[in-house]
Amino acid sequence: MEIDHRKEESAKMLRRCSRLHGMREFLLVLACLTGLLLASQIRAQSPSAQEITVSAAISLKNVFEEIGKTFMQKYPGTKVVFNFGGSGDLARQIESGAPVDVFASAAQKDMNDIEKKDLIAANSRKDFARNGVVLVKPANSTIPLHTIADLQKKAIKKIVIGNPKTVPAGRYAEQALRHFNLWDTIRDKLVFAENVRQALDYVARDEVDAGLVYSTDAMVRSKEVKVVMKLPEESHQPVVYPIGVIKGTKEESFSRAFVDLVVSPEGQQILNKYGFIAAKPRM
Amino acid sequence: MEEDASGRNMDESVLFSLRLSLQVAIAATVLVVLVGTGMSFILARKSFRGKEILDILLTLPLVLPPTVTGYYLILFMGRNGLLGNALFRWTGWSIMFTWYAAVLASFIVALPLMIKTTRAAIESVDQNLIKVSYTLGHGELKTFFKVILPLSKKGIIAGAVLSFARAMGEFGATLMVAGNIPGKTNTMPIAIYTSASSGDWSKANMMVVFFTLVSAAFLYIANKLSKKGF
Amino acid sequence: MIEIRVEKDLGNFSLNLSLSLQKGMTVLFGPSGSGKTLTLQTIAGLVEPDSGMVRVNGVVYFNKKEGVNLPIHRRRVGYVFQEPSLFPHMTVFKNIAYGISGLPLGERNQKVNHMIERMRLGGLEKRFPHQISGGQKQRTALARALAASPVLLLLDEPFASLDNPVRQKLRLDLLRIGREDRTPLIFVTHDVEEAFILADEVVVLNNGRVEQTGTKEDVFYRPQTHNVAKFLGARNIFHGKVTDIRPGEGEMTVWVEKKGFPSSIPYREGVVVGDWVRFCIRPEEIMILKADRPIKRNLKANIFSGRIVRIVEKGAEHTLFFKQSQDDYDFEISISNLAYRGLRIKEGQMVNVAFKWESIWVIPEGK
Numbered sequence: 001m002e003i004d005h006r007k008e009e010s011a012k013m014l015r016r017c018s019r020l021h022g023m024r025e026f027l028l029v030l031a032c033l034t035g036l037l038l039a040s041q042i043r044a045q046s047p048s049a050q051e052i053t054v055s056a057a058i059s060l061k062n063v064f065e066e067i068g069k070t071f072m073q074k075y076p077g078t079k080v081v082f083n084f085g086g087s088g089d090l091a092r093q094i095e096s097g098a099p100v101d102v103f104a105s106a107a108q109k110d111m112n113d114i115e116k117k118d119l120i121a122a123n124s125r126k127d128f129a130r131n132g133v134v135l136v137k138p139a140n141s142t143i144p145l146h147t148i149a150d151l152q153k154k155a156i157k158k159i160v161i162g163n164p165k166t167v168p169a170g171r172y173a174e175q176a177l178r179h180f181n182l183w184d185t186i187r188d189k190l191v192f193a194e195n196v197r198q199a200l201d202y203v204a205r206d207e208v209d210a211g212l213v214y215s216t217d218a219m220v221r222s223k224e225v226k227v228v229m230k231l232p233e234e235s236h237q238p239v240v241y242p243i244g245v246i247k248g249t250k251e252e253s254f255s256r257a258f259v260d261l262v263v264s265p266e267g268q269q270i271l272n273k274y275g276f277i278a279a280k281p282r283m
Numbered sequence: 284m285e286e287d288a289s290g291r292n293m294d295e296s297v298l299f300s301l302r303l304s305l306q307v308a309i310a311a312t313v314l315v316v317l318v319g320t321g322m323s324f325i326l327a328r329k330s331f332r333g334k335e336i337l338d339i340l341l342t343l344p345l346v347l348p349p350t351v352t353g354y355y356l357i358l359f360m361g362r363n364g365l366l367g368n369a370l371f372r373w374t375g376w377s378i379m380f381t382w383y384a385a386v387l388a389s390f391i392v393a394l395p396l397m398i399k400t401t402r403a404a405i406e407s408v409d410q411n412l413i414k415v416s417y418t419l420g421h422g423e424l425k426t427f428f429k430v431i432l433p434l435s436k437k438g439i440i441a442g443a444v445l446s447f448a449r450a451m452g453e454f455g456a457t458l459m460v461a462g463n464i465p466g467k468t469n470t471m472p473i474a475i476y477t478s479a480s481s482g483d484w485s486k487a488n489m490m491v492v493f494f495t496l497v498s499a500a501f502l503y504i505a506n507k508l509s510k511k512g513f
Numbered sequence: 514m515i516e517i518r519v520e521k522d523l524g525n526f527s528l529n530l531s532l533s534l535q536k537g538m539t540v541l542f543g544p545s546g547s548g549k550t551l552t553l554q555t556i557a558g559l560v561e562p563d564s565g566m567v568r569v570n571g572v573v574y575f576n577k578k579e580g581v582n583l584p585i586h587r588r589r590v591g592y593v594f595q596e597p598s599l600f601p602h603m604t605v606f607k608n609i610a611y612g613i614s615g616l617p618l619g620e621r622n623q624k625v626n627h628m629i630e631r632m633r634l635g636g637l638e639k640r641f642p643h644q645i646s647g648g649q650k651q652r653t654a655l656a657r658a659l660a661a662s663p664v665l666l667l668l669d670e671p672f673a674s675l676d677n678p679v680r681q682k683l684r685l686d687l688l689r690i691g692r693e694d695r696t697p698l699i700f701v702t703h704d705v706e707e708a709f710i711l712a713d714e715v716v717v718l719n720n721g722r723v724e725q726t727g728t729k730e731d732v733f734y735r736p737q738t739h740n741v742a743k744f745l746g747a748r749n750i751f752h753g754k755v756t757d758i759r760p761g762e763g764e765m766t767v768w769v770e771k772k773g774f775p776s777s778i779p780y781r782e783g784v785v786v787g788d789w790v791r792f793c794i795r796p797e798e799i800m801i802l803k804a805d806r807p808i809k810r811n812l813k814a815n816i817f818s819g820r821i822v823r824i825v826e827k828g829a830e831h832t833l834f835f836k837q838s839q840d841d842y843d844f845e846i847s848i849s850n851l852a853y854r855g856l857r858i859k860e861g862q863m864v865n866v867a868f869k870w871e872s873i874w875v876i877p878e879g880k
Contacts, residue, residue: 086480088480088481089480092479092481095482113482158380163477165481165483191462191464192462193462194463205362206363207361207362207363207377207380208380409598411598412600414559414592414594414598415594418586418658419591419611419612419661420615422586429611434601
């Protein structure tokens with residue numbers, strides 16, 4: 001009995017000590033974190049003048065990066081910051097108020113969504129490129145795949161396309177598969193990617209046996225993926241890329257200048273280099 | 284009604300996602316309890332070279348972002364991965380893009396939670412009780428099952444509940460290894476993400492409500508279990 | 514028969530002992546930190562010695578040279594801790610049955626019920642440890658250890674945390690069991706009274722080493738070292754130089770340096786004038802003389818006159834502090850309440866005291 005009482009006393013003392021100790025340590029950690037937070041803010045507080053943010057479909061990654069360099073050479077003192085992703089994700093971001101100046105998507109639908117919400121600056125929307133859809137397979141794959149119908153073969157276990165809900169390339173892929181009456185038969189083999197570059201990556205990494213991506217994407221990783229065939233144009237909606245300036249942007253003139261560069265002969269030449277086809281003029 | 288890529292209508296697909304999430308979480312939790320209890324015992328009671336390193340490796344998924352964990356999982360289990368490659372060559376099967384991958388992802392991220400709580404519970408068992416058990420003729424294994432395990436029950440249950448909750452909510456690593464395949468691997472968190480990304484707010488709302496109710500119900504049950512002195 | 518020869522180094526403490534114990538109740542006695550618990554632990558296998566050997570009834574439990582170290586659960590050595598250490602998630606019945614779970618149900622129940630009866634635990638079978646008293650807990654712990662029919666039972670100050678009357682009862686229980694079962698028992702304590710009540714043989718430990726082994730009378734009345742005398746309560750231990758020897762009469766005279774008085778003590782073989790010796794006399798063996806009583810011959814030596822400077826009441830007895838020198842006090846004298854009342858002594862009073870010759874013990878020097 002006596003021993004339990006003593007144990008109780010020492011336990012009480014220990015708790016009291018650790019509470020005080022803990023308090024000091026806690027305040028110290030809090031102070032450090034606050035310091036770090038302030039320090040990081042200080043650095044972030046130095047904006048470069050004339051910076052524009054361009055949200056672009058991820059299939060435009062390589063080509064727009066080059067166009068961006070050209071733009072910054074043309075207009076010294078400006079900075080172009082890119083935000084690449086699936087067109088659907090990007091559209092949602094803009095709708096939610098993301099501070100974006102220019103938007104380029106891989107399908108009319110996503111730009112339409114933005115336009116419907118009255119988020120595009122007047123007369124700034126232009127079509128600037130077209131693309132093709134290709135069927136690809138991993139470069140090292142030994143599975144015989146020569147036409148899109150071969151996708152029904154048993155040897156083809158997994159096929160990747162973009163998520164039709166959010167990715168334009170996925171929608172085009174679904175259209176094409178339905179066009180060839182393959183959608184219902186190969187549906188079980190489908191794996192969805194969050195954007196077309198992820199789809200490309202799955203094929204390149206040999207995680208899947210085949211995939212449907214843009215012809216420009218296949219060019220970027222030509223060593224890791226092999227093009228089986230180019231889908232005929234009538235099998236899917238035309239792949240047209242629109243671009244537009246977002247309403248209310250602080251850098252309206254530079255944003256419009258960027259769009260102008262993209263549709264200019266200089267910009268078009270760069271797009272060509274990466275495999276994009278010229279857009280038909282919009283009505 | 285509108286159909287998703289698996290051919291289900293909205294209600295069916297929501298129910299499917301819920302069922303899949305529960306299935307994955309339960310499977311992952313069972314694995315976590317078995318492996319976690321064993322690992323906790325080894326870490327609590329044994330000393331050997333490399334114990335520190337093992338401890339750190341097992342705790343890493345707790346502090347790494349789920350996407351980093353997902354990355355490592357792809358590295359190991361992808362079709363071209365360190366282990367996945369051998370598996371594919373032997374059986375022609377890959378774990379990627381299957382619901383087993385979701386179980387694996389949940390298992391890896393929940394394991395450290397289980398080990399932390401269970402190990403503490405095992406370590407808090409009175410050493411004298413273990414010594415007494417030995418003197419009464421029971422070896423290490425028997426003592427574990429007859430003395431240590433019963434006295435660590437609370438910790439094990441707490442760990443299991445935490446693990447289940449973590450598994451239900453797993454998103455980042457799961458997306459990377461199981462992918463987002465409607466009707467196959469779109470657990471609820473993934474399905475909610477997809478719906479929100481595509482602006483399908485009504486579907487997202489429905490799933491969020493379902494998910495919250497189910498999670499709250501599980502928490503309630505777990506609380507009741509731990510109070511009863513189960 | 515238990516043979517132990519172990520060495521264990523624990524940084525700032527080292528155990529180094531060699532013991533041979535017979536059946537019956539052996540008490541391991543010594544101050545805190547003397548290595549009593551550590552010794553028990555090496556026998557049970559809870560601690561592995563650095564070197565040496567442990568053998569019980571011919572079975573080698575540990576032998577460093579031959580690399581033998583029998584795991585704890587195969588040694589069949591019962592152990593009762595100071596804290597009862599009952600399994601909190603099992604009833605009293607299940608606790609006692611724990612060590613014999615391999616037996617067929619009928620036999621097991623019979624054994625457990627038998628133990629319950631022996632340890633006076635009837636009616637408590639279905640209770641849990643937190644529902645019974647400290648004494649009942651220790652009886653259960655004892656029953657649990659004994660039910661497994663150990664070849665040897667070790668007890669580490671098992672009654673230390675119990676109330677006195679409970680402790681007395683449990684000691685008697687233990688003595689009874691020792692006689693009935695004939696299981697050898699090793700009992701650790703630092704309580705002199707407990708050691709005296711229980712021991713057949715006493716091993717006195719100090720600082721990891723054996724100071725003396727022997728019967729309780731041996732260590733009590735004939736301590737072989739200064740430490741043993743101290744531990745066993747011989748409160749009057751003197752250190753002096755031999756000034757005169759009379760071997761023919763079996764006497765020698767010693768000058769107690771610190772106190773400044775001479776004393777006549779029994780002669781020891783081999784001692785010469787100039788040697789230093791230590792001797793002691795227990796407090797209860799010093800007599801207070803009534804002034805008018807005639808003084809017998811063998812009390813002529815070692816009669817001292819002085820003052821009683823302090824009287825301490827100890828419940829059943831009184832301790833008087835006697836002073837004749839410049840020191841705080843010289844002798845501690847213990848007398849029963851009865852004697853005290855008869856003598857009617859007050860603090861400050863002048864008295865004559867004398868050593869009983871047979872009670873003077875010369876401690877063998879050099880140990």
